Amino acid sequence: MVRHVLLRRKILLSLLAVGIALVILVLRPPALNFAISEVTPTSQPLAGRATPTADDRPVTSTPSTDETSTTPTIHPSVTALPTLAAPTATFIPTIVVTPEIVPTPTPRSADTPFRVGLQAGHWKIAEQPEELKRLRTSTGASVGDRSEAEVNLDIARRVATLLQQVGMVVDVLPATVPPDYDADAFVSIHADGSKNTSARGFKLATPWRTSSASQHLSDALEIEYAEATGLPRDSRITANMRLYYAFNYERYEHTIAKTTPAVIFEIGFLTNTSDRAMINNYAENIAIGIANGIIRYYNEYDPNNGAALLPQEFPLxxxxxxxxxxxxxxxxxxxxxxxxxxxxxxxxxxxxxxxxxxxxxxxxxxxxxxxxxxxxxxxxxxxxxxxxxxx
Ligand SMILES: [Zn+2]
Missing domain, CATH: 2.30.30.40 (SH3 Domains)
Structure with missing residues (x-):
């Protein structure tokens, strides 16, 4: 009799445990990472990352004859990742927007595609509006016959092509940002210059008042860019980067929206032989590093966390x-x-x-x-x- 009671209790407890497990399974929140097919009609899985074409894929050799002992190592590690359609360097004119284009409203609904703003630093700088006219001569670094704006635009267009292949909506923006420009990620692409030709490496800075989303975007870009290019990190973030005009929504109209996750990206030094060789000869790797960083951020971020978009503010x-x-x-x-x-x-x-x-x-x-x-x-x-x- 006692054994029967114990047995029955055991069975009841087992049934209860199974019931609880079933309830947990049913109530479990959906996984954070979702396929791009929910966002856009493309069949490409977003979790896949951009891979260089066979022609563009560099071998693990050093791209230049650097005078310093540090030789850059190019890791073609992106090849191990799922392959997207071969990236093409063909420019798609429809991705270029002018400042007249109406910025995306916020907040976006869940079925709206992920929108990325890629700014080609210094491009069309002479067209800066009245409020930023003192920047009209800010043409950036230049070495030989290639200006920084030309380099930045080439990279921005390559990144745009890659991101469009995974279904993202991309605006390639000139130096003038549309008023209150709103996107899910904004990356301003620049290349460095220095009188010290041994100065090299890449660096990223978030806006002067940083949201956790901007920091997340920056971290994701740093990881993927280092992996795709093998370029070293340069830790000397300048106040100029943090105070970048396009982030300064408190003073100007032609800036990103306060809640747009943003980063200014110095892709390397045009004045350094090794960095320049990487930028000129392996531009597709540079672009892949940036595209993969944005895709990493997309795969990791929580679209329901609006608080992450708000920059922290403290009293003076x-x-x-x-x-x-x-x-x-x-x-x-x-x-x-x-x-x-x-x-x-x-x-x-x-x-x-x-x-x-x-x-x-x-x-x-x-x-x-x-x-x-x-x-x-x-x-x-x-x-x-x-x-x-x-x-
Ligand atoms: Zn610049």
Whole structure:
């Protein structure tokens, strides 16, 4: 009798467990990664990544005769990935939009294709509107017979071709951004120049006030670009990049929307032999790295997380005491001191990291660094938006 009762209880418990498991299975939220077929009518799976054509695919050799001992290694590791239709360098005129085009409204519905804005840095710079007219002569770096704008446009068009193959809607934008331009990702493509010809590598910067979506986009691009090109990272992010005019929606009309995830991308140095060889000879790899980064972001981001699109904002700060305040290169007491700010200075916090704020010193826009939160206090004044910069 006791055994029967125990047995029956055991059976009941088992049935209960099975029931709970079934309920969990039914109620389980859908997986985050979804196929592109839900977004567009294309049959290409978005999880696939761009792969160079056989002709464009570089071998693992160094592309140049660099005078330094560091030889760039090109990893054709994109070949191991699922293959898309062969990318073509043919320019598709329909992807070029002019500033007159009406920006996409926000928020978009779930069945709207993922939209990407690719800005070819300095392209048609002379057409900057009145509010940005002081940038009309900002033609960027140039080496030999190739201008930076020409390089940037070539890369932007290649990336556009790749992204269109996976069903994304792409706008190739000139230096002038349509007012309040709204997209799911905005990447401004630039190439660096320096008097120091050994300076090399690529770098990315998010807007001065960064959303977690912008940071995510930047991280995804960094991983895929390093893999597709083998180019080294350059850690010297400049204030000019963070304060890029196209991000400065607080001061200008011809900028991205506040909620558009954005990155400014310096693809390498035109003034460095190795970087230039990579950019000139393996442009398709450069483009694949950028396209794969955007696709990685697409595959990882949560379209329902609207909060991720909002940049953090903090009140204006001033030093707590009358002592000059140290600005550090990183959020650590041990980090290098990059500036000392006077007690009457004002600080605009850009982001926080535990006990630290990343700040820009108002009116000294070239200085971006970190201060301890317990060394500053809120001040009731309106921060001045930064000036327009174009690296
Ligand atoms: Zn540039």
């Amino acid at each position: 700060q001033r030093p707590l005491t009358n002592e000059p305040l140290d600005i550090h290169a990183a959020p650590s007491n041990d980090a290098r001191t990059i500036a000392s700010m006077a007690a009457d200075s004002r600080l605009i916090p850009l982001q926080e990291n535990d006990d630290w704020y990343e700040v820009v010193i108002q009116e000294e826009w070239h200085i971006i660094g970190w201060v301890r939160k317990d060394q500053v206090t809120v001040t009731i004044e309106t921060p001045t938006p930064p000036p327009a910069n174009d690296p």
